[in-house]
Amino acid sequence: MKPSTLKQILLITDGCSNRGEDPAAVAALAYAQHITVNVIGILEEGHAEHSVSLEEVENIAKAGGGVSQLIYKQALTETVQMVTKQAMTQTIEGVVNQELKQILGPGNTLDDLPPDKRGDVLEVVEDISETANLEVLILVDTSASMHHKLQVVKEALIDLSISMNARLGNNKFAIFGFPGKREAAVKVMDWTERLENVSSVFPKLATGGVTPTGPALREALHEFSRQTLGKRSANDGMTEYEEFGS
Amino acid sequence: MKNSAAEIRTGIRLSGKWHHGDYPLIRKLGSGAIGSVYLTERNGIHAALKISDKRTSMTMEVKVLQSLKKVQGYFLGPCLFDTDDYVSPSGQLYTFYVMEYIQGSRLDTYIKAKGPEWLPVLLLGLLDDLDHLHRSGWIFGDLKLDNLVVSEKPARLRWVDVGGTTQLGRAIKEYTEFYDRGHWGMGSRKAEPSYDLFALAMTALEILNGGRFAKGETPKNSIKKALHGAGKLRPLLEKALTGKYTDSIGMKQDLVKLLMKKKSPTPVSPPSRMTKSNRRKTGLGESIVLSVYAIICYVIYLLQ
Numbered sequence: 214m215k216p217s218t219l220k221q222i223l224l225i226t227d228g229c230s231n232r233g234e235d236p237a238a239v240a241a242l243a244y245a246q247h248i249t250v251n252v253i254g255i256l257e258e259g260h261a262e263h264s265v266s267l268e269e270v271e272n273i274a275k276a277g278g279g280v281s282q283l284i285y286k287q288a289l290t291e292t293v294q295m296v297t298k299q300a301m302t303q304t305i306e307g308v309v310n311q312e313l314k315q316i317l318g319p320g321n322t323l324d325d326l327p328p329d330k331r332g333d334v335l336e337v338v339e340d341i342s343e344t345a346n347l348e349v350l351i352l353v354d355t356s357a358s359m360h361h362k363l364q365v366v367k368e369a370l371i372d373l374s375i376s377m378n379a380r381l382g383n384n385k386f387a388i389f390g391f392p393g394k395r396e397a398a399v400k401v402m403d404w405t406e407r408l409e410n411v412s413s414v415f416p417k418l419a420t421g422g423v424t425p426t427g428p429a430l431r432e433a434l435h436e437f438s439r440q441t442l443g444k445r446s447a448n449d450g451m452t453e454y455e456e457f458g459s
Numbered sequence: 460m461k462n463s464a465a466e467i468r469t470g471i472r473l474s475g476k477w478h479h480g481d482y483p484l485i486r487k488l489g490s491g492a493i494g495s496v497y498l499t500e501r502n503g504i505h506a507a508l509k510i511s512d513k514r515t516s517m518t519m520e521v522k523v524l525q526s527l528k529k530v531q532g533y534f535l536g537p538c539l540f541d542t543d544d545y546v547s548p549s550g551q552l553y554t555f556y557v558m559e560y561i562q563g564s565r566l567d568t569y570i571k572a573k574g575p576e577w578l579p580v581l582l583l584g585l586l587d588d589l590d591h592l593h594r595s596g597w598i599f600g601d602l603k604l605d606n607l608v609v610s611e612k613p614a615r616l617r618w619v620d621v622g623g624t625t626q627l628g629r630a631i632k633e634y635t636e637f638y639d640r641g642h643w644g645m646g647s648r649k650a651e652p653s654y655d656l657f658a659l660a661m662t663a664l665e666i667l668n669g670g671r672f673a674k675g676e677t678p679k680n681s682i683k684k685a686l687h688g689a690g691k692l693r694p695l696l697e698k699a700l701t702g703k704y705t706d707s708i709g710m711k712q713d714l715v716k717l718l719m720k721k722k723s724p725t726p727v728s729p730p731s732r733m734t735k736s737n738r739r740k741t742g743l744g745e746s747i748v749l750s751v752y753a754i755i756c757y758v759i760y761l762l763q
Contacts, residue, residue, distance in 0.1 A: 290636075324544075324552060327477045328521065328543060329542070332518050332521060335518045335519060336519075339515070372641070375647065376630060376631075376641070376648050378647070379629075379630035380629070380630040
């Protein structure tokens with residue numbers, strides 16, 4: 214099997230979108246291009262009313278074919294990993310289910326197989342998620358209320374890098390912050406295999422401003438297409454990676 | 460797990476979708492990230508039933524249990540009886556499997572009741588099991604106090620949950636921060652024997668320290684501090700924590716050496732017992748001399 218690449222956007226925010234287009238619409242656009250959108254909403258401790266809404270977080274992830282979680286900041290480290298891994302499995306299972314339907318006819322999803330047969334199929338799913346290449350663009354909300362949470366975000370991302378780099382497949386991570394000074398989102402860390410250097414970029418994340426979640430997601434989406442174009446020209450028109458579902 | 464708290468609970472009966480087994484949920488034994496474990500009954504014998512809506516993880520756990528069965532003549536982990544699906548009245552699909560119910564006490568409770576000399580002895584047996592597991596291509600992964608049970612006759616440390624068991628060379632599937640070397644910045648999360656040995660050493664440290672300790676500003680220093688309370692096991696645990704052992708056998712050999720050395724003249728048995736056994740045979744004067752000697756020994760022991 215050719216090496217495959219799974220593409221994800223991980224949105225970490227503590228507020229509702231209040232500027233620009235509907236983030237769920239942009240997430241749907243991303244999903245159509247085989248980029249999964251995951252969302253983690255961070256709740257404020259000791260507040261009965263939260264500025265981040267479960268509905269928005271769920272809507273974006275659902276439209277983006279990904280996973281969403283609403284949590285307090287202490288749970289961020291485990292959640293970042295759980296969401297990333299779960300979305301990988303979900304994407305691969307989706308592809309496998311489609312293949313099953315094509316081979317065995319409709320009504321033959323994983324749920325319709327007895328447990329022992331299902332095991333063999335899921336072993337393939339696990340093999341792929343262990344060996345597939347993964348590209349995650351992390352989109353961090355840097356509005357004022359996120360200021361005291363950035364330290365936790367940093368630790369969670371370093372931990373994510375430790376977990377993902379233990380896999381057999383390759384990983385690439387990039388970090389974008391939003392809002393930027395003029396743009397909706399700015400690149401604060403270029404594509405890298407290791408997130409350990411994240412400490413040096415986090416002070417750069419200026420905090421303040423509105424929450425243009427939709428436009429920021431669009432910026433992330435552009436980054437992926439820029440990257441793919443770059444890869445294509447570098448390989449003289451040949452794509453090195455086979456993308457899932459394409 | 461959505462709705463599971465209400466739908467899956469003690470008192471209900473589960474019937475399997477494929478094999479039609481019928482299992483009463485007698486009592487909840489525990490729950491974790493993947494699912495919940497209940498005490499059940501199968502052919503009149505107690506068994507453990509794990510149920511979850513996380514299909515992929517559950518199916519892989521079954522695969523692990525099946526392949527452990529193949530390691531000949533040796534029971535690594537609980538024996539697997541049945542695996543099936545359950546469709547709840549609301550239509551939600553769950554996966555469950557039924558396995559051997561390993562009865563016993565928690566390791567920390569056992570050590571408290573029976574004495575600290577049991578810790579290295581039980582670790583010895585576990586190192587043997589780990590060696591078998593590693594040789595058959597698996598790393599336990601989520602090794603921790605909660606996943607270990609001391610079964611009696613003979614006293615043996617057994618693991619009860621294989622949820623973290625990972626193929627050699629891959630990324631550890633499930634772990635608990637305190638026992639995870641990645642969390643302490645002392646190694647990767649790649650499945651290799653030294654990963655399990657780190658977790659094993661942390662389990663021992665947890666018991667010797669009477670609980671877990673925090674990571675702090677400099678994780679390595681926090682571990683060093685905890686090692687001060689490890690007594691005779693300190694050099695062994697230190698080697699395991701710094702990844703000096705590449706397999707369980709190396710650690711086992713060191714532990715055996717350490718245990719054999721213990722027979723040296725320094726008296727470590729509690730002084731009170733010593734005086735009691737001597738009082739019967741000897742005169743009053745002698746027993747007073749012995750008591751004084753014992754008290755001095757005890758003071759020296761405390762000062763150390």
